[in-house]
Amino acid sequence: MFEWIRFIAGTGFLATGIVIFAIELYGAFHYDYVLNRMHMAAFGDTFGIGVSLVGLMLINGLDFTTLKMMLVILFLWCASPVSSHLIARLEAATNEKLEEHMEVEKE
Amino acid sequence: MSRKKTEKEYEKTFACHFFRWLHGEKDLYVGQMEMRPQEVYQESKEEAEKRQRAKNILLNKIYGRKKSKSIKYLELFYRLASILFCGILIYLLLLTVSWLPPIGVADRPVNNEVSKRYIEKGLEETGAINIVSGMILDYRAFDTLGESHVLFVATVTVLIMLRLDKKHDNGTDLSIEEAEANDRNYEPKNDAILQMSAYVLVPAIILFGIYVILNGHLGPGGGFSGGAIIGAGLILYLNAFGFQKTERFFTEKTYKWISFGSLSFYCIAKSYSFYTGANHIESMIPKGTPGAILSSGLILPLNIAVGLVVACTMYAFYAMFRKGGF
Incomplete structure (x- = not known):
């Protein structure tokens, strides 16, 4: 019984992750402006990967591999948002026509 | 009863867009995204003349083409000889390929006593559980020494080509500080x-x-992979905190001494080991118990030396491409 619950929960998480990746893909191709598309990409790279890995961890059960997967989640959650943030900052610093796409606070 | 749509109505539907995209009639990228196809570079007449003049100056002043005819002949000879050399090389390589044995035959020359010995006696002779480590750092250690030197020579070459001076010397190039500010x-x-x-x-x-x-x-890993990981960590640190912070512990001098020390240690240690091995002298280097961290003779120190060289090389490459020195 417990095995079945674990399996169903794990596959549920994995399926959710796949749906999130699908949303990410759609958003990355649907939007025009780079910051919107980058938002979608970063969303998939953090939330989608996190949920999928949690699903894999549930299916795998508690052992050393699970701990390693936890470390992978931690590492990806450090790396992906930071790199997206840096690229976004570069775009905001170099785009001269930023006002066309968003409200910019005047200094 | 079927619903009929006019063509204009149909063009707005999702199905129309989808099938047009599927048949390749509509490119999603064109006009929609923020990207433009790159224009073909067209040189204006003045620029072409300027380039030709610069080329002539280079040929005349540096290679002295006007002064001697022999250089012209040498150039011709050089071209012919390079074509001839490439032809011979291609012929030789193709000939070698034609002599290769077919795949999957049991008595191929690769399938000989060397690999058998590595697998059967590797643990006993080198003391390393990881047979690959035992191979590259014990049986074939000179090969690995060559690889480390290749890395070192590559850094030196990049240093020669990209190096900037600390200050202006002739007013043409940027100084290091300006290059960093510019970058x-x-x-x-x-x-x-x-x-x-x-x-x-x-x-x-x-x-x-x-x-x-x-x-x-003891397991998968070793000097090259570990050194690459450390180098990546150093580059991340440099990106976050800038050159001022990293120069407190890593300068050109550090790089020089670490590379020199590691490579010469490798060279001396392995020369000693090969010398004693070839002359059947007891090498006095303890093998230790296999599996312990301090075991397998020289492999651990050699791994550390290779790792240091690789880490420093990675960092030095990055710093050099970034601002031409560090």
């Missing part, structure tokens, strides 16, 4: 988020690299 013009400086994540990640990355190096003889 970081648009880059976010002292980004708090990047600094925080580097603060958390860099120690873990470097520790993991050290673990990979020290475990090279």
Whole structure:
């Protein structure tokens, strides 16, 4: 019984992750402006990967591999948002026509 | 009863868009995204003349083409000889390929006593559980020494080509400070988020690299992979905190001494080991018990030396391409 619950929960998480990746893909191709598309990409790279890995961890059960997967989640959650943030900052610093796409606070 | 739509109505539907995209009639990228096809570079007449003049000056002043005819002949000879050389090389390589034995035959020359010996006696003779480590750092250690030297020579070449002086010397090139300022013009400086994540990640990355190096003889890993991990950690630290922070512990002098020390240690240690081995003298280097961290003779120190060279080379490449020196 417990095995079945674990399996169903794990596959549920994995399926959710796949749906999130699908949303990410759609958003990355649907939007025009780079910051919107980058938002979608970063969303998939953090939330989608996190949920999928949690699903894999549930299916795998508690052992050393699970701990390693936890470390992978931690590492990806450090790396992906930071790199997206840096690229976004570069775009905001170099785009001269930023006002066309968003409200910019005047200094 | 079927619903009929006019063509204009149909063009707005999702199905129309989808099938047009599927048949390749509509490119999603064109006009929609922020990208333009690159224009073909067209040189104006003045620029072409200027380029030709610069080329002539180079040929005349540096190679002295006007002064001697022999250089012209040498150039011709050089071209002919290179074509001839390439032809011969292609012929030889194709000939060798035609002599190769077919795939999957049991008595191929690769399938000989060497690999058998590596697998059967590797643990006993080198003391390393990881047979690959035993191979590259014991049986074939000179090969690995050559690889480390290739890395070193590559850095030296990059240094020769990209090196900038600390100050202006003739007013044409940038100085190091200007190059850095120029390079970081648009880059976010002292980004708090990047600094925080580097603060958390860099120690873990470097520790993991050290673990990979020290475990090279016990499991997968070794000097090259561990050194690459440490180099990546150093580059992350440099990106987050800038050159001023890294120059407190890593300068050109550090690079020079670490590379020199590691390579010469490798060279001397392995020369000693090969000399004693070839002359059947007891080498006095303890093998230790296989599986312990301090075991397998020279492999662990050699792994550390290779790791240091690789880490420094990675960092030096990055610093050199970034601002032409460090």
